[in-house]
Amino acid sequence: xxxxxxxxxxxxxxxxxxxxxxxGYTTPTPIQSKAIPxxxxxxxxxxxxxxxxxxxxxFALPIIQRLxxxxxxxxxxxxxxxxxxxxxxTRELADQVAENVKKYIAKTPxxxxxxxxxxxxxxxxxxxxxxxxxxxxxxxxxxxxxxMKNTSLSQVQIVVLDEADRMLDMGFLPDISRILNLLPxxxxxxxxxxxxxxxxxxxxxxxxxxxxxxxxxxxxxTADSIRQDVIRLHESExxxxxxxxxxxxGHEGGPIKQVLVFVNAKIECRRLARQxxxxxxxxxxxxxxxxxxxxxxxxxxFKKGEIEVLVATDVAARGLDIVELPFxxxxxxxxxxxxxxxxxxxxxxxxxxxxAIMLMTGADERGVQAIEKLTKQxxxxxxxxxxxxxxxxxxxxxxxxxxxxxGERGARAGRDRGDRPPRGERTERxxxxxxxxxxxxxxxxxxxxxxxxxxxxxxxxxxxxxxxxDEARTGQRPxxxxxxxxxxxx
Numbered sequence: 001x002x003x004x005x006x007x008x009x010x011x012x013x014x015x016x017x018x019x020x021x022x023x024g025y026t027t028p029t030p031i032q033s034k035a036i037p038x039x040x041x042x043x044x045x046x047x048x049x050x051x052x053x054x055x056x057x058x059f060a061l062p063i064i065q066r067l068x069x070x071x072x073x074x075x076x077x078x079x080x081x082x083x084x085x086x087x088x089x090t091r092e093l094a095d096q097v098a099e100n101v102k103k104y105i106a107k108t109p110x111x112x113x114x115x116x117x118x119x120x121x122x123x124x125x126x127x128x129x130x131x132x133x134x135x136x137x138x139x140x141x142x143x144x145x146x147x148m149k150n151t152s153l154s155q156v157q158i159v160v161l162d163e164a165d166r167m168l169d170m171g172f173l174p175d176i177s178r179i180l181n182l183l184p185x186x187x188x189x190x191x192x193x194x195x196x197x198x199x200x201x202x203x204x205x206x207x208x209x210x211x212x213x214x215x216x217x218x219x220x221x222t223a224d225s226i227r228q229d230v231i232r233l234h235e236s237e238x239x240x241x242x243x244x245x246x247x248x249x250g251h252e253g254g255p256i257k258q259v260l261v262f263v264n265a266k267i268e269c270r271r272l273a274r275q276x277x278x279x280x281x282x283x284x285x286x287x288x289x290x291x292x293x294x295x296x297x298x299x300x301x302f303k304k305g306e307i308e309v310l311v312a313t314d315v316a317a318r319g320l321d322i323v324e325l326p327f328x329x330x331x332x333x334x335x336x337x338x339x340x341x342x343x344x345x346x347x348x349x350x351x352x353x354x355x356a357i358m359l360m361t362g363a364d365e366r367g368v369q370a371i372e373k374l375t376k377q378x379x380x381x382x383x384x385x386x387x388x389x390x391x392x393x394x395x396x397x398x399x400x401x402x403x404x405x406x407g408e409r410g411a412r413a414g415r416d417r418g419d420r421p422p423r424g425e426r427t428e429r430x431x432x433x434x435x436x437x438x439x440x441x442x443x444x445x446x447x448x449x450x451x452x453x454x455x456x457x458x459x460x461x462x463x464x465x466x467x468x469x470d471e472a473r474t475g476q477r478p479x480x481x482x483x484x485x486x487x488x489x490x
Contacts, residue, residue, distance in 0.1 A: 015107040029054035030216040044211040047192040071109040080131025081155040089166040091116040098136040117141040118292035139175035164193040232381035259327040283309040330358040337370040
């Protein structure tokens, strides 16, 4: 496939080639050189390529070419049935794929629609009912539209599973199975992913027919165009280290512009973005708790350069395509080693160079070892000169260190050394020790020694009018009897 030095030699329609060139692409990537001819032949494909190598064009361009004979300018929805379906695991990836597909078909009569959750269904419904040849969708929202009969998959000729490994990780297998059962048995099936586990191979065995295996990089490898650095530090130094990198980690020791910072948790994502903003950094956050509109706005601002630092959870690790993104920083070591490959794959795309930096603490040893084992490389952690911002450390803010009481242990150790806290600055633990609840009032009746009742009449309940006389004569209160048993109400 090395003979394909430009897109003219694939035999693609001139309209497709013109659209590709307008996007600035002149030379096919390795996965495109291998995949396009095979997809054009109508064969099933199992494509393994690292993130950022051009998988989308690798399947989208030949699909468009195969659908062009059915293209027409009719306004009738019946003349525009769904002929190709692309399934993606996340809203961001679906939107990214659809955006590229729409550019590829811009000079043709073909139509494309995107459907995903988190947004109003009405615009999606209108687009589907108007008729489209290509649908890019997340599984759950597509099933919603199918249940409402907004579209039909009975004429699908080509189906694509993009980022199939992520599909399985997110638990989409039942939804995928339901969708595939609705497709014609005679179809072309394509599966593309950055990694291929044994589970993916099992899915492929049921999903694909005699597939052509395409691998353009070592499985789970990272791009050679990405320089990977690891910085060893203490947990409390991470935010200051990040600020230092943002100020001095760029070209010739200058500031870094347009950097993607990955964290593991939504709460940390929000906290870190706020901390960067307070430090004067033009930053925003993207995570699962934000609405789709908020996420798309943040992504768009980041792409345009209006936002310099985007703090993200792994929701943004797939499908985010930014031209010449120079830096990716792993503020947190990912829980899953494969997520490291996807995270740093946001940089060094389409032949460009990039830098990926990972902040490593003592608690991250196993996570880093897992990444080394997966990517078959060995990191040499380094240290950097950190500029202190004067902010309180994470342990003092009640973050991760509080889980094990590290801040409390530090206070206790200080007292053991004789460094008692100044007056008026006592710890919460001390305050708890000195607290004594106020005494409750006690009924004197319960403090008197037991004495038998003064009369049989009182014992028996007697006449209500006799009680004051007995009390006045004896100086003793009659015994209290529950009202339910006929006693006096007090």
